[in-house]
Amino acid sequence: MPALPSRPGSKPSPWPTDLVVIGATSAIASDCTRLWLEGGASSALLIGRDQVGLDRVATDLRVRFPAARIETSARDLLDVQGIGEAVSAFAGAGTPGAAAGAGLTVLIAHGSMTEQAESQADLAKAAAVLQVTGVSPSLWLEAAVDTMTAGTIAVLGSVAGDRGRRKNYIYGASKGLIERMAEGLQHRTAGSPLRVVLVKPGPTATPMTAGLPQKGLAPVSAVAAEIVAGVNAGRPVVYAPAKWLLIMAVVRSIPRVVFNRLDF
Amino acid sequence: MSSVSSSRVSSSRVSSWGRLSDAEHRVVPITSADAAPGILQASAPGIARGMERSYGDVALNAGGTLWDTRSMNRLLAFDDATGILTVEPGVLLRDIQATFSRQGWMLAVTPGSEIVTVAGAIANDVHGKNHATMGTFADHVVSITLVRTDGEVIVCGPHDEPEGRGWFEATCGGLGLTGLIVQASIRLKRVPGPWLLAEDIPYQSLPEFFELSDASEQSFEHVVSWIDITTGGGRRGILSRANPVPSPHREVPPSATPLGAAKGGITFPVVPPLSLVNSLTLPLLNRAYYRLKRAGAGSKVVHYKPFFYPLDAVEEWNRAYGPRGFYQYQCVLPRATGLESVREILAIVARSGQGSFLGVLKTLGDREPIGMLSFARPGVNLTIDFPNLGRSTLALLASLDAVVSEHGGRLYLAKDARMPVALFEAGYPRLAEFTEYRDPGISSEMSRRLLGS
Secondary structure (H helix, E strand, C coil): CCCCCCCCCCCCCCCCCEEEEECCCCHHHHHHHHHHHHCCCCEEEEEECCHHHHHHHHHHHHHHCCCCEEEEEECCCCCHHHHHHHHHHHHHCCCCCCCCCCCEEEEECCCCCCCHHHHHHCHHHHHHHHHHHHHHHHHHHHHHHHHCCCEEEEEECCHHHCCCCCCCHHHHHHHHHHHHHHHHHHHHHCCCCEEEEEEEECCEECHHHCCCCCCCCEEHHHHHHHHHHHHHCCCCEEEECCHHHHHHHHHHHCCHHHHCCCCC | CCCCCCCCCCEEEECCCCCCCCEEEEEEECCCCCCHHHHHHHHCCEEEECCCCCCCCCCCCCCCEEEECCCCCCEEEEECCCCEEEECCCCEHHHHHHHHHCCCEECCCCCCCCCCEHHHHHHCCCECCCHHHHCEHHHHEEEEEEECCCCCEEEECCCCCCHHHHHHHHHCCCCCCCCEEEEEEEECEECCCCEEEEEEEEECCHHHHHHHHHHHHHHCCEEEEEECCCCCCCCCEEEEEEEECCCCCCCCCHHHCHHHHHHCCEECCCCCCCCCCCCCHHHHHHHHHHHHHHHCCEEEEEEHHHHHCHHHHEECHHHHHCCCCEEEEEEEECHHHHHHHHHHHHHHHHHHCCCCCCEEEEEECCCCCCCCCCCCCCEEEEEEEEECCCHHHHHHHHHHHHHHHHCCCEECHHHCCCCCHHHHHHHCCCHHHHHCCCCCCECCHHHHHHCCC
């Protein structure tokens, strides 16, 4: 299904008052968190695997926004039992009378990049990529939709999920899984006040990509700004930067017989 | 659409702001202060890189390692009572200005671009339009944490005696050669807000410039001037001066909000096949700029962005000079013979027909810098961009060197890609002292060119 950049006529959502960021230490996630707090959000719960990394992000946010409430929670993001508990803790107990999740934006941003060749050669590594980058974010997404009846849930997919390529299909398949989940949950929540946003960043200059040729990599600050604007507006699919919408439309439409001869 | 493991490091082409080269580098990300000693020990020799806003080779290391600290962009602490801000090395000055100007604090000293890192500002000991009153960036640094390539961690500040002070003076303006800066504390300055009351005043001669500049420094914090370098002797220019001013009811321009700044503005779209600044366009550009500025002369309240950072408005403006890049020539000349030496340089430049519409003339205050290799010192500062035309440009710059050398001036290392060793050694008398503090595991193209290793 071709992705639409925005829903014409949809009203822009109000700026979130509360944030929950899963995988909060990633470069893209922490830049998004800064921008949301900058725009007026008053609290952020940072969830991740590593307490030291979470504390670093939290300290930065506290210095920047002394009035905001910043909390951290380190946990095993793959623990299925824990996902449900964590989500009901932050989304279940809302203001009495208000819909669960009203004013809340949840960003699900975790994942790991492993060299394709490595995960191809080692099934255990392939399984880890699929788990960390595909299955776990999908379950967080499922749990959030099950618990919240309002607000916004954004999940980071990737342009890599748009079409399988020999250079990164295991990572791409994980992101593709997220895309189908988000699509189905958008169908399920259609017409309700709860919005599900699939974000697809293009190649971004982060510590993960520092060793790649930097030409063509988008600055993380620009990607984050695009994401924040798109998520606030509640667009179902946000390409960041936006040019990837066009590029991937072309990539998806290349006939297989031609595609399979391309080296990219 | 590529996937890469965080441990794998591959090759990447890197240019500095002058775009004179485009060599392969091994870019190694440094993501935290704790990880730095291990990464340095494993990947030395190398040199730190920030936003690559230096013009020449100070942060280049062709074929070698660059330690990339740009993702270490977190604020660590701020004391509202003293204005002391502690940061990671990759924090951009832009971030500090935007975050704190609304709370009544700004950087005491800022260079002409805010898209530079704190560590880069320290390592090049940058200065701004208020040198006479506020000195250089290093004058407001309280503490630096350095990691050496042998794993040693050194914390130093300006008031440590005597060993720490030595490290501090070597590191401020030290071109990244004393160790990797992993943390710094800087003292911000109280301001009424992000606004300045600014004024542009045309001048028609160099003596007039000096008179106007000296008079302005009595009552204005920020003073700088643009000079038309095509007129042979500085027959016209515009002096700009400003003071911070409270103006609480004004709307901050969108580009000055964090979301606006993150989105970016206009980008120079392509690298034209030839420099757009050439002997045909040069006098026209200068005349047009002068007339535009003259027409708008007078006082007005402006946001700090267009006053401090006019060139940041067009991202990648350095592309305008075409695929061969450009040299920026920035010298400081002693005040005693400032008028003659500036006149001589402008005459040579005008005769050559080279140059650009970026000519900056400004007096520097009567204070010696803290850093052993810091640039700013008492005198008059002249800055000119030159599109790279190859040998003829290098020959022109060599003839400018002769004037600088004769008058006992020096060139700014942050801008340099070609100065002769003799001029470097003559201009930086504390060089011998500095070499004691070098980290043997750190080497850049500049250090090999000028310091021999």
